[in-house]
Amino acid sequence: MAGSEAIAALRAGGKLALARALTRIETGHGQAEVDAFLDAACREGSGHVLGLTGPPGAGKSTLTNSLLKALRGAGKTTGVIAVDPSSRRSGGALLGDRTRLTADPEDAGIFIRSMAARDRLGGLSDHALAAIAVMRAAREAVIVESVGIGQSEADVAIAVDTLVLCIQPGSGDSLQFMKAGVMELPDIIVVTKADMGAYAARAVADVKGALSLSDREREGWQVPVLPVSAQDGSGLEALHEAIEAHRVFLEAGGLAARRFAQRQEAWVADYLKTRYGQAGSHLLDPAALIGVAGGPFAAMRLADRRLVVKVVPDEAATET
Numbered sequence: 051m052a053g054s055e056a057i058a059a060l061r062a063g064g065k066l067a068l069a070r071a072l073t074r075i076e077t078g079h080g081q082a083e084v085d086a087f088l089d090a091a092c093r094e095g096s097g098h099v100l101g102l103t104g105p106p107g108a109g110k111s112t113l114t115n116s117l118l119k120a121l122r123g124a125g126k127t128t129g130v131i132a133v134d135p136s137s138r139r140s141g142g143a144l145l146g147d148r149t150r151l152t153a154d155p156e157d158a159g160i161f162i163r164s165m166a167a168r169d170r171l172g173g174l175s176d177h178a179l180a181a182i183a184v185m186r187a188a189r190e191a192v193i194v195e196s197v198g199i200g201q202s203e204a205d206v207a208i209a210v211d212t213l214v215l216c217i218q219p220g221s222g223d224s225l226q227f228m229k230a231g232v233m234e235l236p237d238i239i240v241v242t243k244a245d246m247g248a249y250a251a252r253a254v255a256d257v258k259g260a261l262s263l264s265d266r267e268r269e270g271w272q273v274p275v276l277p278v279s280a281q282d283g284s285g286l287e288a289l290h291e292a293i294e295a296h297r298v299f300l301e302a303g304g305l306a307a308r309r310f311a312q313r314q315e316a317w318v319a320d321y322l323k324t325r326y327g328q329a330g331s332h333l334l335d336p337a338a339l340i341g342v343a344g345g346p347f348a349a350m351r352l353a354d355r356r357l358v359v360k361v362v363p364d365e366a367a368t369e370t
């Protein structure tokens with residue numbers, strides 16, 4: 051099926067079509083037809099992708115649940131991808147996530163998928179990137195839950211439109227994040243479990259202190275620091291509004307499209323680096339590859355073909 055028609059069928063086919071598409075991109079990984087489908091999804095997708103990231107236990111899944119309800123309440127079709135940090139972890143962790151994500155199974159507008167991060171701890175696998183591209187084409191709003199940021203180029207920051215960093219009170223995490231230089235990544239910072247009173251207020255002050263002025267304002271966007279409790283519901287509405295405001299901010303002036311193009315280049319650059327190392331990644335230009343191949347996924351396969359080792363016959367042996 052040609053790209054555009056396949057995307058139209060995906061949109062018309064509901065949850066079943068989405069589940070099939072996600073299975074297909076895993077089983078058919080590397081096939082030209084699958085790459086064409088993924089590139090069409092990138093071209094035609096327009097869903098807003100929200101990333102929720104932060105340390106283990108910060109409250110990401112609980113918050114995902116609350117935001118899912120808010121988005122459904124606003125009438126949006128939604129998709130959730132929960133990225134499990136390690137494929138080596140037992141099924142228990144995934145099941146734990148599933149029980150906290152208590153979506154109505156009858157609601158055709160909610161689709162939830164758990165995925166292993168595979169080889170890259172805390173980062174995203176190629177499969178997760180592909181799944182996000184598909185969800186973005188099929189749904190109006192997508193939430194990606196992932197542990198940790200700033201650990202590799204392949205983390206959630208290059209996969210989403212709006213990045214929310216979750217920090218829990220009393221953890222001292224803001225200091226760690228500041229030292230690691232990841233404070234410049236999030237668009238919104240949430241101090242979770244705000245029902246913890248003085249601890250939460252202190253954490254908000256710490257985060258604000260850790261954010262330098264340049265971190266707080268980027269390209270005209272002021273990074274808000276919001277205390278939120280998924281338990282008693284306080285701050286949830288303000289968070290939902292901030293996410294919506296960021297979406298509108300991105301749409302205005304075509305910033306969303308520009309950033310999406312940059313992110314696709316980052317996917318290809320990361321693929322080159324992961325697969326072929328520093329030397330390999332210097333040989334090919336991601337933007338040029340995408341231009342020739344027609345999209346980021348076909349570009350990765352084009353890179354594979356170009357960088358395949360050619361065996362050159364020994365000169366001395368061929369001279370005689």
Ligand SMILES: Nc1nc2c(ncn2[C@@H]2O[C@H](COP(=O)(O)OP(=O)(O)OP(=O)(O)O)[C@@H](O)[C@H]2O)c(=O)[nH]1
Pocket residue numbers: 105106107108109110111112113147150197242243244245246278279280281282
């Ligand atoms: N007091 C309080 N506890 C909360 C709140 N949100 C989550 N928790 C608790 O914090 C713990 C971790 O919550 P999760 O939502 O599973 O956190 P997570 O970040 O998804 O955890 P991992 O996916 O394992 O990294 C659970 O025991 C929750 O009940 C909140 O708003 N207030």
Ligand SMILES: [Mg+2]
Pocket residue numbers: 110111112147195
């Ligand atoms: Mg979780």
